[in-house]
Amino acid sequence: MSTSMNIATGLSKIGMLLRASEWARADTSGLTPTQSQILVHLVSRGPARVTDVAEEIAVTQPTASDSVSALVRKGMIQKRSDPADARAVLLHPTPAGRRVAQDAAVWPDALLAAIDVLEPDEQAAFLKGLTKMIRTMQVRGAIPVQRLCVSCRHFQPNKHKGTDQPHHCAFVDAAFGDADLRLDCGDHEPAEDTDTSALWAAFASATPAE
Ligand code: SF4
Structure with missing residues (x-):
């Protein structure tokens, strides 16, 4: 196997750990990995439109819209008018959403330990x-x-x-x-x-x- 293939294989192992950790967290938070990603993005970058969020986290707009609707129902984000354009809506994390985002932004211990090696x-x-x-x-x-x-x-x-x-x-x-x-x-x-x-x-x- 070439070095490139070995590196790609290694990266896929790390991806496996990250996916497993995201789904384990989903069990406790009640949010899907995409919903968590949206929350973390809004907390770290500030209020944004759904189209911008979809682009930033590399999902389709329908996927982002579905996740945003679920987050609104769960009280994690609020939709408010964009002061720069009354026809547009900005997504704001609620205090509850900020707390969940804080937990979601923590990297798995196993990954941090492996980097420390x-x-x-x-x-x-x-x-x-x-x-x-x-x-x-x-x-x-x-x-x-x-x-x-x-x-x-x-x-x-x-x-x-x-x-x-x-x-x-x-x-x-x-x-x-x-x-x-x-x-x-x-x-x-x-x-x-x-x-x-x-x-x-x-x-x-x-x-x-x-
Ligand atoms: S991205 Fe790098 S160069 Fe730019 S402000 Fe941040 S630390 Fe400085």
């Missing part, structure tokens, strides 16, 4: 590899747009080349290494389309500290 340099290399994979899937349109450092206008890859913190975040004006690359940053602002290729080339050429 990796040495710090192994974690940094793994995160860099994941960043490359996620960016590639995003460019191919296989997953929704993510809030990655490598697509952020504040990211200055390889600015401090040859150090153990080669990258720079202009938002907080600080250097950081591969171990601190963000895959979902709340301060992310999309880089201009014309800048993304240059950003990527500079990131991909970054070398570890000598």
Whole structure:
């Protein structure tokens, strides 16, 4: 079996753990994994329209609408008019929904323990590899747009080349290494389309500290 196939097999094992954990949580919370995802999304990103939520969590709009209706019935979210457009509706998590979202956002202990087994340099290399994979899937349109450092206008890859913190975040004006690359940053602002290729080339050429 090729290395690519071995990696894909390994990732599917992790996916299996995550799915099992989501369904185990569904038993206790009474929410399906999609309903939990919607709640977590609304709590972490703020009120949103159902079309935007569907796009962000990569489900069809009918699926998102069904889940939203169930969440409204369960008292987890409320629909309110969008102040920017009276014809549109925004989904808001209720206090009960926020509590459930907090529990749903916790990663399985088994996964965290497995990550902790990796040495710090192994974690940094793994995160860099994941960043490359996620960016590639995003460019191919296989997953929704993510809030990655490598697509952020504040990211200055390889600015401090040859150090153990080669990258720079202009938002907080600080250097950081591969171990601190963000895959979902709340301060992310999309880089201009014309800048993304240059950003990527500079990131991909970054070398570890000598
Ligand atoms: S603002 Fe966030 S996503 Fe952007 S470079 Fe800084 S840490 Fe990365």
